[in-house]
Amino acid sequence: MLGLVILIIIAALCFNFLNGANDRANAIATTCATKALSPTQALIVASIFDMLGAFASTRVAETVGKGIVPSQYMNLSILLFGTLGAVIWIFFCTKLGIPISVTHALVGGLLGTGIAEGGTKIIQWSVLNKKVFLGIILGPGAGFLAGAILLILVSWILHIFFKRVATVRTNKFFRICQIFTTPFMSFTHGMNDTQNAMGIIAAALLAGGLINKFYVPWWVRITCGIVMGLGTFLFGWKVTRTLGWKLTKVEPKQGFVSEVGAGTVIALHSLAGMPISTTHVVSSAVIGGTALHNLKRIKQIVAWRMLFAWIITVPSAAVFSFLIYLISNYFI
Numbered sequence: 001m002l003g004l005v006i007l008i009i010i011a012a013l014c015f016n017f018l019n020g021a022n023d024r025a026n027a028i029a030t031t032c033a034t035k036a037l038s039p040t041q042a043l044i045v046a047s048i049f050d051m052l053g054a055f056a057s058t059r060v061a062e063t064v065g066k067g068i069v070p071s072q073y074m075n076l077s078i079l080l081f082g083t084l085g086a087v088i089w090i091f092f093c094t095k096l097g098i099p100i101s102v103t104h105a106l107v108g109g110l111l112g113t114g115i116a117e118g119g120t121k122i123i124q125w126s127v128l129n130k131k132v133f134l135g136i137i138l139g140p141g142a143g144f145l146a147g148a149i150l151l152i153l154v155s156w157i158l159h160i161f162f163k164r165v166a167t168v169r170t171n172k173f174f175r176i177c178q179i180f181t182t183p184f185m186s187f188t189h190g191m192n193d194t195q196n197a198m199g200i201i202a203a204a205l206l207a208g209g210l211i212n213k214f215y216v217p218w219w220v221r222i223t224c225g226i227v228m229g230l231g232t233f234l235f236g237w238k239v240t241r242t243l244g245w246k247l248t249k250v251e252p253k254q255g256f257v258s259e260v261g262a263g264t265v266i267a268l269h270s271l272a273g274m275p276i277s278t279t280h281v282v283s284s285a286v287i288g289g290t291a292l293h294n295l296k297r298i299k300q301i302v303a304w305r306m307l308f309a310w311i312i313t314v315p316s317a318a319v320f321s322f323l324i325y326l327i328s329n330y331f332i
Contacts (some may be wrong), residue, residue, distance in 0.1 A: 009199065011080060104132075147288030154253060
């Protein structure tokens with residue numbers, strides 16, 4: 001049993017590394033696109049504040065670790081193969097440069113193995129509906145509105161008070177602002193997404209009898225924060241190019257409002273214990289902050305490709321995990 005717990009911890013840390021890699025674009029894409037920071041500077045800042053965000057809350061970890069499959073049904077097999085199914089799907093999409101919801105990949109993985117283990121009756125559908133599926137709907141919508149509303153507000157302030165200021169100077173001002181909004185965006189990303197792996201490891205420790213109640217030990221927070229930071233720093237540049245350059249041409253003003261809007265939305269959902277897709281929120285905020293300025297700047301083929309990947313993430317990860325679980329049980 002201890003060996004299985006160790007395997008789950010390794011799988012969860014692999015997941016967390018890929019989480020940082022696929023989601024690195026959330027924190028640095030707009031900053032790099034506007035040249036507010038160099039890629040290396042942005043990666044260092046994002047990695048550090050991703051790690052710090054891991055200590056902000058454990059509400060999302062509780063939802064992941066005991067909200068989808070309750071603790072009395074959660075066993076080590078569900079955790080191991082659910083995480084592996086999510087890892088396979090995330091790695092595939094990251095290599096192709098497709099920004100997906102890493103959170104929803106893990107939800108799909110646990111959903112698939114949970115159903116394979118005990119059928120649909122052991123799934124807590126009420127929690128899924130209130131905390132996950134509601135987040136799938138609210139996250140992108142809130143991100144779009146936050147980006148659009150902030151763009152209107154910022155544009156109004158510029159028109160009223162700074163209408164005679166040259167565009168070059170306003171661009172320089174918003175680049176400076178992004179030096180501060182990038183850490184904020186990275187912190188909220190760590191606040192939500194780092195907890196996915198925390199929830200898996202805490203559930204494994206509980207199922208393996210190493211702790212007597214569900215909680216996230218301090219060493220789990222530190223380890224997950226470090227691994228998330230490493231993933232952000234070392235891997236996933238293709239995804240960053242998709243969100244920073246291929247989706248639309250991001251100007252400093254749009255970069256600023258998308259980071260502020262997306263970070264605020266993610267922080268509020270994290271405090272509510274909702275494991276949302278930070279990728280959905282950031283991408284929607286970028287689109288919202290650009291669409292009102294010039295809708296033609298949005299590259300529709302890229303947006304539709306991303307939307308398709310988001311839609312199929314939960315079922316794809318669920319199918320991968322379901323099949324891995326059945327195959328492993330057949331041979332073991």
